[in-house]
Amino acid sequence: xxxxxxxxxxxADVSARRPAFLTxxxxxxxxxxxxxxxxxxxxVLVSPGYLxxxxxxxxLQLATILGIVAIGQTLVIxxxxxxxxxxxxVTLSNLLTAAILDGDDANLPLALLVxxxxxxxxxxVNGGIITLIKIPDLVATLATMTVVVxxxxxxxxxxxxxxxxxxxxxxxxxxxxxxxxxxxxLWAVLAAVTIFVLxxxxxxxxxxxxxxxxxxxxxxxxxxxxxxxxxxxxxxxxAGLAGFLLTGYTGSSYLGSGTSYQLxxxxxxxxGGTSIFGGxxxxxxxxxxxxxxxxxxxxxxVVGIPQAGQNIAYGLVILLMLILFSARTIRRx
Numbered sequence: 001x002x003x004x005x006x007x008x009x010x011x012a013d014v015s016a017r018r019p020a021f022l023t024x025x026x027x028x029x030x031x032x033x034x035x036x037x038x039x040x041x042x043x044v045l046v047s048p049g050y051l052x053x054x055x056x057x058x059x060l061q062l063a064t065i066l067g068i069v070a071i072g073q074t075l076v077i078x079x080x081x082x083x084x085x086x087x088x089x090v091t092l093s094n095l096l097t098a099a100i101l102d103g104d105d106a107n108l109p110l111a112l113l114v115x116x117x118x119x120x121x122x123x124x125v126n127g128g129i130i131t132l133i134k135i136p137d138l139v140a141t142l143a144t145m146t147v148v149v150x151x152x153x154x155x156x157x158x159x160x161x162x163x164x165x166x167x168x169x170x171x172x173x174x175x176x177x178x179x180x181x182x183x184x185x186l187w188a189v190l191a192a193v194t195i196f197v198l199x200x201x202x203x204x205x206x207x208x209x210x211x212x213x214x215x216x217x218x219x220x221x222x223x224x225x226x227x228x229x230x231x232x233x234x235x236x237x238x239a240g241l242a243g244f245l246l247t248g249y250t251g252s253s254y255l256g257s258g259t260s261y262q263l264x265x266x267x268x269x270x271x272g273g274t275s276i277f278g279g280x281x282x283x284x285x286x287x288x289x290x291x292x293x294x295x296x297x298x299x300x301x302v303v304g305i306p307q308a309g310q311n312i313a314y315g316l317v318i319l320l321m322l323i324l325f326s327a328r329t330i331r332r333x
Contacts, residue, residue, distance in 0.1 A: 068238050081137035131225040271292050
């Protein structure tokens with residue numbers, strides 16, 4: 001028998017193999033987008049108005065801000081971490097942006113710079129606590145979340161002030177082509193950059209390596225500490241940018257404006273197929289997860305489910321996905 005240089009596949013493995021379109025990462029991508037299509041069909045059946053360009057534009061506006069925050073959340077979950085401070089950073093950025101702008105377009109550069117700097121600082125603190133003091137990601141970001149919330153109350157004295165400006169309002173809410181906004185295009189660019197970095201760069205490979213096994217990555221000469229800190233800084237910056245854009249969407253600021261993003265970003269990432277245990281998934285799936293989350297929230301509101309019910313639905317969805325991921329992990333072992 002001629003040696004072809006290719007190891008034969010055991011017959012048992014052949015019989016157990018799934019069809020090509022149902023294997024590995026492709027399955028991880030197909031399920032979220034298939035779920036998105038099904039949910040959209042259900043939404044349209046319940047409320048036909050969701051076929052109109054104006055309603056689609058409103059959904060995309062909500063998805064834009066959530067999607068930007070979810071960039072950072074995806075990255076930290078890919079390394080087996082979590083960032084509970086994103087909602088607080090969004091709120092603080094929203095408060096600072098409104099106060100700095102106070103209706104004046106001339107203050108836009110300063111407001112943007114402050115928002116990004118605050119996010120970067122919180123991310124740097126998170127990364128430092130996690131890598132240097134060795135505090136678990138969950139505890140570290142919960143602590144910083146509490147501090148950031150306190151800072152928000154301190155600088156506003158419990159009474160937010162200021163407002164958005166005309167240019168920022170237009171950027172976030174002004175539509176062209178019927179339903180697109182400049183903010184949505186910004187999200188599309190950031191999404192493309194994130195996907196490219198994760199799939200095509202050395203840094204992206206380091207992210208997945210750290211997510212699969214931090215200790216082994218140390219021995220493989222992967223700069224684990226620098227990678228973790230960088231990702232938490234990116235998460236903070238993304239949340240800061242989202243808070244800046246949220247000011248243009250709401251036209252003002254209020255305490256707790258970013259609270260919902262703490263849970264919804266985790267939901268979007270998990271629904272997008274990224275493993276909460278790290279090392280598997282990516283931002284492409286998160287895009288579907290963001291749209292699913294926004295659609296789910298919209299349909300719950302249409303049928304009259306109160307906020308408490310919406311929170312319960314989010315929690316149940318996340319719990320279900322965690323159970324599914326845990327089952328898959330156990331089977332692989």
